Amino acid sequence: MTDTITTEDVIAGLLASLTLEQKVRLLTGASFWTLHDEPQIGLDTIVVSDGPAGIRGQLWDERDASANLPSPTSLAASWDVERVHRLGQLIAAEARRKGVAVALGPTVNIQRSPRGGRHFEAFSEDPWLSGVIGTAYVRGVQSGGVGATPKHYVANDSETDRMTVDVRVDERTLREVYLAPFERMVVEGGAWLVMSSYNSVNGVTMTENELLRSPLKEEWGFDGVVVSDWMGVRDTVAAAVSSQDLAMPGPQGVWGDALVEAVRAGSVAESDVDEKVRRILRLAGRLGALDGVEAATPLAEPWSQESVDALLREAAADGMVLVRNEGGLLPLAPADPDSDGTGGRIAVIGQHARVARSQGGGSATVFPQHVVTPLDGIEEAFGADRVRFAPGARSTESVLPLDGRVATDPVTGEAGVHVRFLDAGGAVLLDEHRLSGRLIWLGDPVLGETAVVEATATFTAPEDGEYAVGFAGLGLFRFEVDGELKSDGLFFPEGTDPFMAFLNPPKQSFPLRLSAGQTVGLRLEHRPQMQAGLAAVMFTLGYEEPFSDSAEELERAVALAAESDTAIVVVGTTETLESEGFDRAGLGLPDGQDELVRRVLAANPRTVVVVNSGGPVVLPWLDDAPAVVLTWFPGQEMGGALADVLTGSREPGGRIPTTWAAREDDVPVWQVEPVDGKLFYDEKLNVGYREWVRRQQLGGPAPAIPFGHGLGYTTWELGATTLDGLTASVPVRNTGTRPGKQVVQAYLSRVTASDLDRPVLWLAGYAVVHADPGETITATIELEPRSLQHWSVDDHAWRTEPGVYALRLGTSVAALGTPAEFTV
Numbered sequence: 001m002t003d004t005i006t007t008e009d010v011i012a013g014l015l016a017s018l019t020l021e022q023k024v025r026l027l028t029g030a031s032f033w034t035l036h037d038e039p040q041i042g043l044d045t046i047v048v049s050d051g052p053a054g055i056r057g058q059l060w061d062e063r064d065a066s067a068n069l070p071s072p073t074s075l076a077a078s079w080d081v082e083r084v085h086r087l088g089q090l091i092a093a094e095a096r097r098k099g100v101a102v103a104l105g106p107t108v109n110i111q112r113s114p115r116g117g118r119h120f121e122a123f124s125e126d127p128w129l130s131g132v133i134g135t136a137y138v139r140g141v142q143s144g145g146v147g148a149t150p151k152h153y154v155a156n157d158s159e160t161d162r163m164t165v166d167v168r169v170d171e172r173t174l175r176e177v178y179l180a181p182f183e184r185m186v187v188e189g190g191a192w193l194v195m196s197s198y199n200s201v202n203g204v205t206m207t208e209n210e211l212l213r214s215p216l217k218e219e220w221g222f223d224g225v226v227v228s229d230w231m232g233v234r235d236t237v238a239a240a241v242s243s244q245d246l247a248m249p250g251p252q253g254v255w256g257d258a259l260v261e262a263v264r265a266g267s268v269a270e271s272d273v274d275e276k277v278r279r280i281l282r283l284a285g286r287l288g289a290l291d292g293v294e295a296a297t298p299l300a301e302p303w304s305q306e307s308v309d310a311l312l313r314e315a316a317a318d319g320m321v322l323v324r325n326e327g328g329l330l331p332l333a334p335a336d337p338d339s340d341g342t343g344g345r346i347a348v349i350g351q352h353a354r355v356a357r358s359q360g361g362g363s364a365t366v367f368p369q370h371v372v373t374p375l376d377g378i379e380e381a382f383g384a385d386r387v388r389f390a391p392g393a394r395s396t397e398s399v400l401p402l403d404g405r406v407a408t409d410p411v412t413g414e415a416g417v418h419v420r421f422l423d424a425g426g427a428v429l430l431d432e433h434r435l436s437g438r439l440i441w442l443g444d445p446v447l448g449e450t451a452v453v454e455a456t457a458t459f460t461a462p463e464d465g466e467y468a469v470g471f472a473g474l475g476l477f478r479f480e481v482d483g484e485l486k487s488d489g490l491f492f493p494e495g496t497d498p499f500m501a502f503l504n505p506p507k508q509s510f511p512l513r514l515s516a517g518q519t520v521g522l523r524l525e526h527r528p529q530m531q532a533g534l535a536a537v538m539f540t541l542g543y544e545e546p547f548s549d550s551a552e553e554l555e556r557a558v559a560l561a562a563e564s565d566t567a568i569v570v571v572g573t574t575e576t577l578e579s580e581g582f583d584r585a586g587l588g589l590p591d592g593q594d595e596l597v598r599r600v601l602a603a604n605p606r607t608v609v610v611v612n613s614g615g616p617v618v619l620p621w622l623d624d625a626p627a628v629v630l631t632w633f634p635g636q637e638m639g640g641a642l643a644d645v646l647t648g649s650r651e652p653g654g655r656i657p658t659t660w661a662a663r664e665d666d667v668p669v670w671q672v673e674p675v676d677g678k679l680f681y682d683e684k685l686n687v688g689y690r691e692w693v694r695r696q697q698l699g700g701p702a703p704a705i706p707f708g709h710g711l712g713y714t715t716w717e718l719g720a721t722t723l724d725g726l727t728a729s730v731p732v733r734n735t736g737t738r739p740g741k742q743v744v745q746a747y748l749s750r751v752t753a754s755d756l757d758r759p760v761l762w763l764a765g766y767a768v769v770h771a772d773p774g775e776t777i778t779a780t781i782e783l784e785p786r787s788l789q790h791w792s793v794d795d796h797a798w799r800t801e802p803g804v805y806a807l808r809l810g811t812s813v814a815a816l817g818t819p820a821e822f823t824v
Contacts, residue, residue, distance in 0.1 A: 010292050011281045014041040015274060023277045024259050029250030032230075032443030033058045035280070036250075042291025043284055048227075048248075051103030051141075051149075052121050053359055053635070054366035055094040060440035061367065067094050067308050067636070068359055068368035071614050072106060072133075074319035074632035076123035077654035077710075079743045079768055081136035083315055088140020088148070090311060092300040095146045101287045102147040102193060104227075107364075108134040108181040109157045111615070111658045112687055113669040115584040117159035120360040120614025120633055124657035125688030126707070126763050127177045128787070131184035138189035144300030147287060150185045152197035152229055154178050154211060158672035158679070159583045165674045166200040169681040174201070175791035177687055179211075183220055192224040192286055196244060198232050207233045212243035225279045240268040245276040249443060305369070309637055316634035316641035318653035318741075322711040323628040329606060330627045331648025331713060332566060334381050344565030346387045348375055349557045349600055350593070351395035352612045353570035359633050360614045362503050362580020367436070368636040374570050374610065377639025381647050388564070391547065392557030392600075393592035396574040398507055399472055399542030402437030402522075406543065407457040409433050410521065417457040417541060424451040437541035447528055447535035455524045455541045461514035465546025469522055470509030473539030474501050476527040479508065482520050486510050502538060503581035509544055554596060562603040568646070569600050572612030572631075583672045587618045587664050597621050610642065616660040622704055630654065630705075648738070651712050655743045655812070659689050660705035668692065689813045690759035697760060708763075708812035714740035714773065721809050721820045726783040728820070730809050734771040742769045744779040744809055748787055751821055752803035756790055761808070783807070788824055800824060 015023070022038060030036040035046040049055050054066045067090060069075075075084050095103055107118060111125040123130040134150060141148040155167040155178050169178065185191045194216065196206045204210070207228050216222050226245045233239045233247035236258045247253045262268040281290060288295030322330065332346075353374040359365055379387045404415030411418045412433050419439065420431040430446050439455060441447055459469055470487075471479055479487040487508050493501055512520060528537050547553060561567040571593040577584060588594070598621050601607050608627040611617065612634075622628060629652060634641055644650035661667045668691040669683055686694055689707035696702055714736030722729045734740055746765040750758050764787035767779040785800070792799040804823050810816035 007282075007285055007293050011278055011285065014281060015278055017041060018277070020263060020270060020273070021260055023273050024255060024263075026277055026280055027246060027259070027273070028253040028255050029246070029248040031251065032249040035246070043281065044289040046102060046284060046287060046289050047100045048102040048104055049095065049098070049100040050105065050363045051091055051095065052105035052107050052364045053633075054364075054368070055091055055098055055100055055103060056366045057098035057100060060442065062434065062436040062438070064098065064367075065369035066098075066366035067312065068366050068371070069312060070316050070319050070635040071120045071360055071633035072123050073111075073120050073614060073657060074316065074634055074654070075137070076129060076133045076657040077319040077321055077632065078315065079129075079655055079766060080318060080653070081132060083318065084133055084136040085140035086311060087315060088137045089144050089300065090303060090308065092141050092144025092146040093303045096144065096300045097302040100146070101289060102149060103141050104149045104151065104195065106134050106137045106148070106150060107152070108150050108185065109152060109155075110178055110181070110687060112157040112681070113672050114587055114616040114658070114661065114667060115670065115672050116157055116615070117578070117583045118360070118362065118580050119658070120578065121364050121580070125659065126657065127180040128763050129657060131181035134181055135185050135189040138185050138191050142190065142192060143297060145288060145295055145297045146300065147192040147283060148189075149193040149195050149227065150182055150191050151195035153182055153194050153206065153216070154197060155201050155681070156197035156199050159581060160673045161677070163198045164677060166203060166678045167681065168202060168678055170684060171793050171796075172791045173681060173684045176685060179215065183215070186216070186220045186222045191222070192283055193227055194222065194224065195227050195229055196232060198229050205234065207244045208235065208238040208242045210242075217243055223279065223282065225283045237262050237267050241272055245279050312635050313637035313640045313644070314650070316631075316637050317644045317650040319632055319634065320641065320645050320652045321630040321654035321656055321709070322645070322652040323630060323705055323709070324622070324625060325711055326626040330608065330646060332382075332608075332646050334647045344386070345563070346378065346382055347560045347564035347567040347604070348378055348387055348389045348570070349392045349561060349567060350570040350596065351391045351393070352572040353378075353568070354389065354391070355395070355400065356638050357572055357574070357612050357614075357633055358635050358638050360579060361575045364580065371636050372639035374639045374642050377641070377643035378568065378646070380640070381643035388560055390557040390560045391553055392569070393554060393590070393596040394547055394550065395572070395590055395593065397576055398574070399468075399470055399509055399540055399544055401540050401542045402457050402459065404435060406462060407437065407459055410456050410458050417455055420454045421446050421450045422452040422454060423449050439540070440538045442536050444535070447537060450528055453526045453528060453537055457522050457541060458519050459522055459543060460519045461516055463516045463546070464514070466511055466513045467546055468509040468511045468544035469520065470507060470543075471524050471539055471541050472505045472507045473526060474505040475529050477508070477539070478525040480523040481510065481512070502536070504576055504579055505539065550592060554592070554599060557596060558599045558603045561600045561607065564604065565606065567600050567604040567607040568610060569597055569607060570610040570612060571597060573614065573617065578614050587616060587661070587667070589617050594620055597625070601625055608646065616658060618661065618664060619704060622662070648713055651739075651741050652710070653712075653741050655708050655710035656705050657707070659692055659703045659707045662701065662704035666701045666703070668695065685757065685759050690762060693760045693813060702814070706812050706814035708743070708745050709814065710743070710812075712740045712742070714738045716740070716742050716811070718744065718809065718811075718817055721807065721817060723807060723820045723822055726785065728765070728781045728783060728807055728809065730779050731776050732769045732771065732779050733776040734773055737773050739770070739772050742771070742811065743767075744769060744781070745811065745813070746781045746783065747808050747810075747813065747816060748783070749806045749808070749819075750803065751806050754801060754803065756801060758790070761813070762787075764807075781809075
């Protein structure tokens with residue numbers, strides 16, 4: 001009888017054939033986005049790419065477009081694990097199309113505070129929901145033969161001083177809130193990678209923290225690769241003896257020769273190196289990148305553009321939340337205006353309608369093939385002859401990137417921009433035609449020899465007006481308009497964190513009054529400098545559209561609303577308010593937008609307000625608006641999906657996964673700035689709605705939009721709850737006239753007195769129900785035993801406290817039925 005040779009046997013044999021130097025080489029990236037190959041053992045290069053809301057590939061380049069998914073908060077708002085799984089499969093197909101084997105996502109940090117800069121990139125304030133949605137994403141990605149990377153492990157829940165902040169959090173809170181989503185994605189989702197975070201937890205930076213060993217590897221059985229956040233590994237020996245496996249990016253880093261010397265000196269055991277390499281080879285085998293090892297699953301094939309667009313439109317609509325719909329204003333009839341009197345002229349107001357935010361800023365950003373703006377979608381649905389537009393208020397202070405509508409490459413004559421890389425002597429190293437003035441290069445080899453990056457374009461005014469042309473960037477720039485020098489110097493905001501400034505650079509712009517068709521030549525020079533030790537260039541050559549005096553624009557928008565049958569106002573955040581790299585200073589919309597909404601509401605009682613933000617904003621006019629729709633950052637099909645929701649061709653399927661406050665002063669967790677380098681999670685288990693409910697019981701304020709809330713276009717009735725063991729069921733009847741979707745949510749609470757500090761209630765399950773008019777569906781929710789457990793700090797284990805518990809079902813945390821009590 002012949003013994004079967006396992007994958008682990010193959011990996012062990014390959015590992016034994018490598019020298020120490022060869023092994024150590026594999027532990028640091030080969031470049032910004034690649035891992036080293038090793039021909040001797042049949043190990044191919046592995047390419048990784050950012051992937052929370054789309055796969056970018058190795059180049060941040062508009063010429064290789066990417067599918068732009070709705071933001072993760074939007075996905076969680078759908079509460080639909082099947083669709084999230086399907087979107088994960090799309091991520092895998094996009095990755096393999098671009099030659100990428102590892103997606104650096106999902107981001108599953110907790111939305112601890114609405115001020116968190118990457119709030120939009122995470123799923124929810126609730127750890128259970130975050131874990132459930134994140135697990136569906138991981139499974140979807142990996143079903144297509146692409147590694148998923150839950151990040152950032154752990155407690156990287158805000159951006160201020162994220163490289164150095166020391167998060168102080170007690171053991172029970174860490175387990176029940178912040179580690180819980182990662183546990184589910186590892187144990188149930190089978191994640192192939194986990195990314196360690198920049199921050200420290202309880203005094204130890206995460207790339208050296210014992211939490212990588214236990215619970216991640218030892219307790220949860222994680223057999224994949226712990227990859228660092230970029231430049232997160234800082235100490236040769238401390239990181240090597242920890243359970244950190246892979247340091248990114250490369251080829252430079254703190255391991256390499258220094259780690260070889262540390263092993264030779266006995267500071268690091270070679271067995272520690274072997275264990276890291278073993279995990280990298282195991283990953284390579286799963287990805288089909290190691291000779292002699294069959295890939296874990298067939299690799300995904302590219303999707304048709306039609307299939308991509310259809311899924312993204314459906315997903316965007318299903319994440320949109322209808323917050324208010326007084327008098328049944330929505331849906332709007334897309335029929336002929338004379339058919340029933342509900343059509344007529346439509347005023348679309350707000351710059352966000354024309355320049356939509358489909359995605360958040362920072363590493364999650366991709367270049368989509370197209371973006372359907374709200375104005376595009378509304379004109380398509382209602383007819384361009386019925387729709388008129390006015391900006392009303394300025395929505396952004398940055399410049400819009402030049403694109404083919406307004407710019408021509410002066411060298412090729414094609415629509416777009418021309419870029420040249422010049423060495424110190426002025427010789428051209430590389431020149432290329434680009435489609436956009438938004439230009440980014442990270443770690444590209446050509447930057448090593450580049451002294452100047454030059455971008456040139458011919459700008460053509462599409463209409464009469466006063467424009468501004470200029471740039472946004474960090475560092476040394478020289479800018480000319482028709483050969484006239486406009487700016488030359490170092491642009492770096494004083495007292496600003498370099499990483500924050502790199503992602504949100506200062507703007508320089510210069511006014512020009514132009515006639516329609518008039519052209520001007522633009523030339524921008526940038527001298528690259530090292531960013532955090534890496535060759536990195538990011539700048540925008542752009543323009544600002546004509547915008548009259550603010551008071552005049554406001555009055556024009558109000559007049560347009562008053563003379564229209566229906567007004568749709570689109571407002572939202574900007575890249576200067578909501579992005580990776582910095583936390584939000586406040587929760588207000590940009591200056592002028594609240595006043596715009598108020599004035600339009602006063603002018604036209606048939607006004608729909610659309611809020612295009614990634615995270616919560618304060619809406620002081622909420623109670624006065626008859627209809628309010630939250631879109632989040634809904635991806636490239638935003639406009640079509642919004643039109644579907646406004647016309648009722650699709651149900652607004654979203655339910656709030658993160659609480660929205662009525663006032664900034666009401667927010668339970670406001671502070672995200674460390675004090676003396678430390679950030680204390682003093683709220684403990686009471687994150688998000690848990691603290692809102694606790695405060696309300698003590699007479700505190702109610703939120704503007706409670707967790708789980710969302711309306712549709714029909715009405716519902718929930719019957720009596722039946723509980724059989726840990727299986728809850730409830731009849732759900734559609735009492736309206738349209739088919740609809742309802743999310744029945746299950747919350748647990750403790751009835752008998754407890755020696756433990758517990759939340760007033762906590763989410764323990766849900767069921768998504770689709771029903772036709774008059775139809776009754778029985779919603780069944782299986783509660784997990786873990787939902788009744790707590791983490792015992794006495795014996796460091798999960799324990800169930802005996803006593804009486806209550807289960808309440810409802811349609812939000814603020815709309816729950818009669819409790820069903822049971823004893824454990």
